[in-house]
Amino acid sequence: MLARGLLLWPEVQHAAARREHEALQQAKARQETDIWKRQYQHRAGVEGTMRKQSTASRPAVPATEDSPRPAKTSLQHSFTAAAMNFARLDAWLTGTPFAPTRTPPFAALRPAG
Template structure:
């Protein structure tokens, strides 16, 4: 599917699934990279389309979590009472339903400043000197799915399943290096889309040319940084 460069990956998934379904090619499992994965997709694809979406969910990367250790899992969330409880036993004061920067449903939970300020564990909860700890979570049904997938993706079974996607990454890399697909040579989406079809055809021919004579697969490339580490 060819789009403007500014269109986000998750936006196109429904259209791609519609096109696959119209051609009788909708898969039972669809392996995607992290850019396409969203909580909504993980929740709706199996129930609405019968497609099991498999892809990495981004871990919690908040700077405070990395520095101190109190991540979202350290907090207990009471969805019915609409409040969170921190590891020290304090309750949140504010619970606000809204949208995140990508216009997706999100809930912002905030602890009062006077609650966090005197806490001996303050440094483990927030690095702000003016505000209490804040959490941003998805609605309950999406949050449950995200936490389940985060746990599953660390297992060897899930890693083995997702390893199949390395073939897709190899194909994408070949299209970039052999045909320069990172940039378009033409103006307009229609011409660019046609160029993408021709590029995909060329990639198939290149692979057939390597397959028929039994050319062995190329080894995984070692980056310059990794090569220096191996040399040391």
């Protein structure tokens, strides 16, 4: 696995980034034209209608009352984390070894001994 900042072929990667940047700039410029705005206006109207229909079927309730689960989920995550920490502490105190891990292919090439 390569480090995040490592460039194998800088000129190739820079060219690809430049092409991506230019395409993004062209798309942004195209969105400023009257033709694009006229075409998108119809789509925006349809999306707005769909949004109104989807929210009309459920009552307008603040998000905190609409979904009381996050507090319970947070509590469950805390208990799960605590249980995992106790299991790790027990393994450390009793000297129980960790589960064996897979041998990486490169390490498998190393001579025995």
